[in-house]
Amino acid sequence: MPKSLVKVGAQIDGFTVGECVHAGGMATLWTVTHPGIDAPLLMKVPRVSEGEDPAAIVSFEMEQMILPRLAGPHVPHCFGTGDFARQAYVVIEQLPGTTLYPRLPDLPLPYEEARVLVAKIATALADLHRQNVIHHDIKPSSIMFRASGEAVLIDFGLSHHNHLPDLLQEEFRLPYGTAPYMAPERLLGVRDDPRSDLFSLGVLLYFFTTGERPFGEGETLRAMRRRLWRDPHPPRKLRPDYPPWLQEIVLRCLEIEPVWRYPTAAQLAFDLTHPDKVRLTARSERLKRDPLSVAWRRRFNQEATQPRPKSDVAAQIASSPILTVALDTAEGAAELNEALRVTTERILATLPSARLACVNVLKLNRLVIDRTLDEEGSNKHIDRMVALRHWATPLKLDESRLTVHVLEAVDPAAAILEFAEINQVDHVIIGARQSSFRRTLLGSVSSKVASEATCTVTVVRPPRMAADSEEVRADEAAG
Incomplete structure (x- = not known):
């Protein structure tokens, strides 16, 4: 192994080495500069001297392969x-601030602060998973935040890339990671399921809102294997004021079987962004762990201890999108709304884990004060929520897959676009209304959404409009 070239003032591939700012167990961090890069930089260098853990070298190889992608x-x-x-080195941007690790003395955090914090991390995980990467080391010291507020995930040495060789899987039998945050299936050798990251994030949310880790500090393999059959104490046992919606989210993330967790990080982020829309189940009311009889059945269930079939990150995400259907509840929209329901039903039929x-x-x-009540004294907001649920009833969706939202805005198209962006919507389904002088002059909501959305948009027309082929071609060109 060549002797390290990294020292203060050294020139390596155009980078000038500055001071050492961190010396960890697996790598050191140095400030560096480059004449062609006007940004603060860090050079990460692995420890490769005699006696160092071979896994440190392999994990650094993984980080070298994954980070540039x-x-x-x-x-x-x-x-x-x-x-x-x-x-060997990796040069990355130097992010200002620190990781979440220094926040540990402040725990437990207020519920609202923890909700906002973890929602941002879930959004970051959703973006990472879309790039075919599972992090596998989600914990406070691997999370930072930009000045603009976005969560940033760091340290990819234990990660899995769906399109690259998994060197850790190929060369080592024992699972590598941070024991308190490790998902149960990792102990069975499963490294290709993105829901493992959701388990780790559930551990972090539990810890940040209760001040205690759900599985303690045990780092022995025997202690970790207990989570294959033993669930954690419900947060409400530790904090009687724990919100039911938050316990529902936390315990769903910490389900032993990945299939019972959120299907994607985007869907987890959606619930954290809309806590009032979370469907409460028996999880939200629990005060005790599962009885020992249930734990023993899990322990001696041979199927639970067998390796799982190979997963596909992209396929998992593709089968669990967030769909948004934009509806007009006004009179005269029945035919169009029926066409929207038919289209939505066809799409959902192929996506059993989709969220609607x-x-x-x-x-x-713009210029006058809006009234919250209609002419008959009914609350407009509530009436529209009821109408949306009535529209969705024939779809026969499980309540956990359906939410309704009444947005208040001057510009309907802008409101739909903002909702889609904030909530990581994958597909917007919207109706095209009949033409009018006003729409001809100002443009329709559907054409603006179709032209500006960053996700897939389906524009639906009722049968009586489809006969007007010129209008169809014009709308499709606008989309």
């Missing part, structure tokens, strides 16, 4: 790598 605000930008033949958000926009006036 990642993009977006939720990961550090990578500026270069060096191989082990001369000098039914949206209506209560249009506000």
Whole structure:
């Protein structure tokens, strides 16, 4: 193994080495500069001296392969790598601030602060999973935040990339990770299920809102294996004021079987963003763990201890999208809303884990004060929520897969676009209304949504409108 070239003032591939800012068990961090890069930089260098853990070298190889393939605000930008033949390193942007680790003395955090915090982390995880990467080391010290508020995930040495060789899986039998946050299936050798990251995030949310880790501090393999059959104490046992919606979310993340957790990080983020829409089940009311008889059945269930079939990150995400259907509850929209229901039903039939958000926009006036009650004294907001649920009833969706939202905005198209962006919506389904002079002059809501949305948009027309082929072609061109 070549001797390390990294020291103060050294020149390596155009990077000038500054001071050592961190010396960890597996790597050191150095400030570096480059004449062609106007940004603060860090060089991460693995420990490769005699006696160092071989897994540290393998995990650094994984980070070298994965980091250059990642993009977006939720990961550090990578500026270069060096191989082990001369000098192994990774150069990344130096993020201001610290990780979440210094917040541990402040625990437990207020519920609302923890909700907002973890929702941002779930959003970052959703972006990472879309890039075919499972992090496998979600914990306070691997999470930072940009000045703009986005969560940033760091340290990808234990990660799995769906399109790259998994060196840790190939070379080591024991699971590597941080014991208190490790998902049960990791103990069975499963490294290709993105829901493992949701379990780890559930541990973090439990810890940040109760001040205690759900599985304690046990780091022995025997202690970790207990989570294959033993569930944690419900948070409400530790804190009687624990919100039911929050316990529902936490315990769903901590389900032993991945299939009972949230199907995607985006759906978890959606619930954290809309706590009032969380469907409460028996999880939310629990005060005790499962009885010992249930735990023993799990322990001696041979199927639970067998390796799982290989998973596919992209397929898992693709089968569990968030759909939004934009509806008009006004009179005269029945035919169009029926066409929207037929289209939505066809799409949902192929996506058994999809989430549906039914949206209506209560249009506000620009110059006059809006009234919350209609002419008959009914609350407009509530009436529209009831109408949305009535529209969705024939779809026969489980309550956990359906939410209704009445947005208040001056510009309906802008409101729908904002909702789709904030909630990581994958597909918007919207109706095209009949043409009118006003829509011809100002443009329709559907054409604006179709042209500006960053996700898939389906524009639906009722049968009587489809006959007008010229209008169809014009709307499709706008979409």
